Amino acid sequence: MNQVKVVKIGGKVAEEDDDLDDFLTEFVKMKGHKVLVHGGGVIANKLAEKLGIKPKMIDGRRVTDRGTLDIVTMVYAGLVNKKIVAKLQALGQNAVGLTGADLNIIQATKRNPVPIDFGWVGDISSVKVNWLKAFLEQGIVPVIVPLTHDGKGNMLNTNADSIASYVAQKLADKIETELIMCFDQPGVMENGTVIKHLDFESYQGLKKNKIITDGMIPKLQLGFKALEENVAKVTIKNFNSLNDDTKGTTLQL
Amino acid sequence: MNQVKVVKIGGKVAEEDDDLDDFLTEFVKMKGHKVLVHGGGVIANKLAEKLGIKPKMIDGRRVTDRGTLDIVTMVYAGLVNKKIVAKLQALGQNAVGLTGADLNIIQATKRNPVPIDFGWVGDISSVKVNWLKAFLEQGIVPVIVPLTHDGKGNMLNTNADSIASYVAQKLADKIETELIMCFDQPGVMENGTVIKHLDFESYQGLKKNKIITDGMIPKLQLGFKALEENVAKVTIKNFNSLNDDTKGTTLQL
Numbered sequence: 001m002n003q004v005k006v007v008k009i010g011g012k013v014a015e016e017d018d019d020l021d022d023f024l025t026e027f028v029k030m031k032g033h034k035v036l037v038h039g040g041g042v043i044a045n046k047l048a049e050k051l052g053i054k055p056k057m058i059d060g061r062r063v064t065d066r067g068t069l070d071i072v073t074m075v076y077a078g079l080v081n082k083k084i085v086a087k088l089q090a091l092g093q094n095a096v097g098l099t100g101a102d103l104n105i106i107q108a109t110k111r112n113p114v115p116i117d118f119g120w121v122g123d124i125s126s127v128k129v130n131w132l133k134a135f136l137e138q139g140i141v142p143v144i145v146p147l148t149h150d151g152k153g154n155m156l157n158t159n160a161d162s163i164a165s166y167v168a169q170k171l172a173d174k175i176e177t178e179l180i181m182c183f184d185q186p187g188v189m190e191n192g193t194v195i196k197h198l199d200f201e202s203y204q205g206l207k208k209n210k211i212i213t214d215g216m217i218p219k220l221q222l223g224f225k226a227l228e229e230n231v232a233k234v235t236i237k238n239f240n241s242l243n244d245d246t247k248g249t250t251l252q253l
Numbered sequence: 254m255n256q257v258k259v260v261k262i263g264g265k266v267a268e269e270d271d272d273l274d275d276f277l278t279e280f281v282k283m284k285g286h287k288v289l290v291h292g293g294g295v296i297a298n299k300l301a302e303k304l305g306i307k308p309k310m311i312d313g314r315r316v317t318d319r320g321t322l323d324i325v326t327m328v329y330a331g332l333v334n335k336k337i338v339a340k341l342q343a344l345g346q347n348a349v350g351l352t353g354a355d356l357n358i359i360q361a362t363k364r365n366p367v368p369i370d371f372g373w374v375g376d377i378s379s380v381k382v383n384w385l386k387a388f389l390e391q392g393i394v395p396v397i398v399p400l401t402h403d404g405k406g407n408m409l410n411t412n413a414d415s416i417a418s419y420v421a422q423k424l425a426d427k428i429e430t431e432l433i434m435c436f437d438q439p440g441v442m443e444n445g446t447v448i449k450h451l452d453f454e455s456y457q458g459l460k461k462n463k464i465i466t467d468g469m470i471p472k473l474q475l476g477f478k479a480l481e482e483n484v485a486k487v488t489i490k491n492f493n494s495l496n497d498d499t500k501g502t503t504l505q506l
Contacts, residue, residue, distance in 0.1 A: 050304055070332055073336075074300075075331065079327050079331070081330070082352055082400065082408050085402075086354045095356075096355045099350070101339045101348075101350075103348075149338075153340045154339060
């Protein structure tokens, strides 16, 4: 194995079965070894609402109290992950769903409650890729859930972009690795147009001028961090243009 | 690897964190290679109730409509499985949570809706143990969820006792295998006393005389079937006496 692609999809694509089917069909067509990292926030919010738990957000990040941790564990590791794995199997692609706790692949530290208490949220402290590599070598797709564990018996809620970036960084130590972050927009936008190539200096300028804002900032920071840590290529694109190399935004240092 | 133990626990032990901690501490102490199969019905019923979905049972078996399938997928593969895996990791026991869809270990056929439509319920059609053996050889405990898949993209609800018995039968083809079915009673009971050894003929008599009834019948049938298929030992016992060989009911052909 000398190349691997780490693809991240947001929760929105998993919300509608048709969108998910379209995406997974493209994903299976994509050549070479691959890892899939998925979110599920939109579905988790809906379940929380049905159960009368109001999602609490600070700076675009979910506050994970005990009830919310149970909900995201159910939705991410249960509903969304198993839907993806079963659909991949139906497409003839063997796959295995994994949280950070499974095979101890991703351990995290519960975030310091000062200055803001985000609850059961984990910042990644270690990523182990030996089992991921063993699966990839057998043609199996690891489907990674955005949940980690603290080594003390607790699951922790961890941002899916972070998981994708860290897994890509760790794989890049040994294998040529590409990171593809898919979402519901065509790429990083400036005045209604996709930025084809975005370098770190331009990003800083666009951030300063409030053209790049909100959730795009941590996503790009994780993308640039991956490039710094030897990930060969980082692209941000729409989930329906996975196999179209002319689409999306490619990051450059 | 020349020996393996397949342990099944019901959903009740997973309901209370203290009970689960006690059980898992004993489970980790148990010597040798081991597989854990768990239920989760009690917790699934509670979630269904909160969501206003009334569990429908026929002959002690759950009818799995689409909403119920989502609930059991969330509770079994998400909440209960990840709680167990994270706790095992905290006890220093590496583990991996798996449904039948993961690595395609257990495929099933949706049950014929005639005469009774049980909905999204699967009867096991194939069990593959190559990955289970690979994990066991590395000292990793597979923690198996009572969900299978149909190879057409659907998860299916499958009885946990069946999963434990079939996995034990398949492992027994190559390795000396023991099946331990744990529940909340001390064993198979007759007039308030545990039956130490139960052979198939006595079982038939006790069933005829309505001393063995309800859920115990399919459990025992799966136990005897395992013995027929070369599982070396089958025991039914309380989950708090896992490591006490003097407790429980041992089946004999």
